[in-house]
Structure formats: structure tokens, C-alpha cells
Amino acid sequence: MTLTQAFRAQADACAGLGSPFMGQLLTILAEHWPTTGALATKMAGFDGDIGPAGHSLPLRIAGGLHALVLSGQSPELAALYPPHAASDSDLRDGVLAALKKREAFMLDWTDSAPQTNEVRRSAALIAGAHVATAHFDLPIRLSELGASGGLNLMWDHFAVDAGGVRFGASDPALVLKPEWDGALPPETTPIIADRAGVDLNPLDPTTGEDLLRLSAYLWPDQPERLALTRAAASVANAPLTRGDAIDWLGPRLDDAPDGQLHLIQHTVAWQYFPKAAQDRGRALIEAAGAKATARRPLAWLSMESDGDTTGKIGAALVLRLWPGDLTLNLGRADFHGRWINWDYAG
Structure with a gap:
């Protein structure tokens, strides 16, 4: 599975689980994922299954972007996230800008597999x-x-x-x-x-970093x-x-x-x-x-x-x-x- 295929598969799964925004975001990443830069190089270096049952790279990336929004590190991106409704082109531009500007954060964030507590x-x-x-x-x-x-x-x-x-x-x-x-x-x-x-x-959900x-x-x-x-x-x-x-x-x-x-x-x-x-x-x-x-x-x-x-x-x-x-x-x-x-x- 290529990263593009993994983004599309995860987009379909998220949409099916009631998240049209994640469907939109992950489709944009499938179509416009940068092919240069340290983050792109890191993602390309993963071996084995990169989908949901493996390294789950699409959710690592989407989670890092959401963390930028929740932590206040990217107010520009936050203005394009729910409850706001952004066009595909505006969200694309905002996401690509955040990936470039906050690359160091994203490199660190994507070291760990996704972790939720539903x-x-x-x-x-x-x-x-x-x-x-x-x-x-x-x-x-x-x-x-x-x-x-x-x-x-x-x-x-x-x-x-x-x-x-x-x-x-x-x-x-x-x-x-x-x-x-x-x-x-x-x-x-x-x-x-x-x-x-x-x-x-x-x-530890009682600490800010882990709750984030x-x-x-x-x-x-x-x-x-x-x-x-x-x-x-x-x-x-x-x-x-x-x-x-x-x-x-x-x-x-x-x-x-x-x-x-x-x-x-x-x-x-x-x-x-x-x-x-x-x-x-x-x-x-x-x-x-x-x-x-x-x-x-x-x-x-x-x-x-x-x-x-x-x-x-x-x-x-x-x-x-x-x-x-x-x-x-x-x-x-x-x-x-x-x-x-x-x-x-x-």
C-alpha cells in the first residue's frame, strides 16, 4: 500500500464512521502530499503495513495537525478546522503551510503510533x-x-x-x-x-501533554x-x-x-x-x-x-x-x- 492509497482508505473509513471532515482532510492529503522535505522522507522510509492495522501513518499525520490546532500552535490552521467550514482549496493551502511551518513538531509527533481512548x-x-x-x-x-x-x-x-x-x-x-x-x-x-x-x-490523561x-x-x-x-x-x-x-x-x-x-x-x-x-x-x-x-x-x-x-x-x-x-x-x-x-x- 502506498501512502496515497493509505490516505484514501483512511478517508473512506473516517467518512463511514461519521467524520466528513476527516474524509475531506485525508483526501486532500492523498492528492497533495508533499514529496520533498524531512517529513515526506520520514514517511517514505516506513516499512511494512502503513495502514490502520500497521503504522497508521495517515492518522499519525492527521493527529499531528489536530494537535497543532488544539494546542494553539497554528491559529491559521484552526481557522479552517471545525466548527468552521473550509473549501478544499483553502484547507489544502492551510494544511500544506502548516506541514512546512511546523515540520519539526510533525517529525516529533509522528514518532509514536496513534493512541485513543474511546x-x-x-x-x-x-x-x-x-x-x-x-x-x-x-x-x-x-x-x-x-x-x-x-x-x-x-x-x-x-x-x-x-x-x-x-x-x-x-x-x-x-x-x-x-x-x-x-x-x-x-x-x-x-x-x-x-x-x-x-x-x-x-x-496519563491528567497531564496536559498526554491529554493532548x-x-x-x-x-x-x-x-x-x-x-x-x-x-x-x-x-x-x-x-x-x-x-x-x-x-x-x-x-x-x-x-x-x-x-x-x-x-x-x-x-x-x-x-x-x-x-x-x-x-x-x-x-x-x-x-x-x-x-x-x-x-x-x-x-x-x-x-x-x-x-x-x-x-x-x-x-x-x-x-x-x-x-x-x-x-x-x-x-x-x-x-x-x-x-x-x-x-x-x-
Whole structure:
């Protein structure tokens, strides 16, 4: 895949996920990407997959441009970004000027892969936790793999409005409003006793620099996502570890205490783990499940791509429970949490 092809593919994906501005921006970059200069040379030097499942160069570049806008470093570019509506020619000129003028910033920014913490995925996590608690009514020991900034570890501070029916926190820091199709999850009250997460590059959403990185990868014409991220950051306090997810998970499974439900969660993260790590992680979890008891149960809640392209593109919601090794297919969800098709009726 060439960089031009990667820009076009990402433009189509973003437009399909409700961001016409990103579709416009990335199409402009596909057609007018500079072929000279240090940034162009750097991008041309990447090997392997440069698309969304690999280095994700289009989103690195778009995120850097958005960071220039959010940080106030490029007021000229900000005047062309939402809520303003710019013509293709004006946006083209502004973007090319910013890439040239702020090249040093862009060179530094694009060293790291895109990192988001899509808070709207917590709607699915909250619903899944209600099901897990219906089976094992114990305080939750919560572990997240690929936690990024840890915002989705804070879901007990959020509420869900499902077609006018609310569940979740009684005094929430934010309310998530996905398009909900299906029955509601069980009326339980998940209580988190302990929470922690792991990521190869954990971010601290309480610091300006890391919050800027999380915010910059949210799309400029979707301000509600930015508002939700900042609201979630206001209550963030989950401890995060930098490291390999499976290496971290092993000891955490071993020292899980009696009297708590150990709930492992991940959203659109497992699919990016190397196959060897997936195999090792699955074996660790299943081995711990085989030792689970009613006083020391284990739950594995995942929201990962199911590869279904026949209908709505999204992720499968799957909950495995031990003892008993029960697999519950809870439904499907949009990658950004815009909709949930709930199939579990209890």
C-alpha cells in the first residue's frame, strides 16, 4: 500500500464512521502530499503495513495537525478546522503551510503510533459487567489489557442512556447515549474494589501533554467525543503499568483474592497483539478459569472485531465466565460505541 492509497482508505473509513471532515482532510492529503522535505522522507522510509492495522501513518499525520490546532500552535490552521467550514482549496493551502511551518513538531509527533481512548466503548463494558455481576454478585477486580490512558477503567463513574432508560452510575461524570437495539442488561450494581491496566505506552490523561495526545486523535468534527474524553479524564485515577499485556496479566491472575470477581476487559486491542501473545494470553486465562471457584470467579469481557462485513461493521461483545467456562455472545457494537445491538436476554 502506498501512502496515497493509505490516505484514501483512511478517508473512506473516517467518512463511514461519521467524520466528513476527516474524509475531506485525508483526501486532500492523498492528492497533495508533499514529496520533498524531512517529513515526506520520514514517511517514505516506513516499512511494512502503513495502514490502520500497521503504522497508521495517515492518522499519525492527521493527529499531528489536530494537535497543532488544539494546542494553539497554528491559529491559521484552526481557522479552517471545525466548527468552521473550509473549501478544499483553502484547507489544502492551510494544511500544506502548516506541514512546512511546523515540520519539526510533525517529525516529533509522528514518532509514536496513534493512541485513543474511546470512552463511548464503556457503554458496552458497563452492560457486560452487569451480566457478569448477575452471575457472580461480588465486588470486581478489574484488569484492562491495552488500557491506553485508562479512561475505560473508570466506567463505574459513567451512566448509559439506552433509549431513555438509564443504568450505571447514579451520579455520573458523563452519560453515554448509544443507539440501543435489544433488551436491557440485568439490573445489577457492579462495584469495583480494585482496578488496574497495562499498555505498551500508557498515557496519563491528567497531564496536559498526554491529554493532548488522546484528544488530537479524536476527529475535529466530532466535538462530543472530545467532551466525553475530558469528562472521563476528570475522574481518572486508575494505576497503569507500561509493559507487555500478557506478562502483566500472569501475576495479576495468580494473586486474585477470594471474595472478588476478577473481570478482564479489552476493547479493540487484542486483535493487535501478536498471535503468539494471543495464544499465550488465552492459555493463561483459561488455566486460571479452570481453577476458578464461586468465591474466586473469573470473567473475560472482550469487544473485538468479528470480521463481519455483511452488515454493520463493528465488534463482537463476548463474555466468558468461570467456573463453568460459559461463553455468552452479548451482541455487537460500533467500534466507536455509537450503537449497540444487544442480543443477551438473560
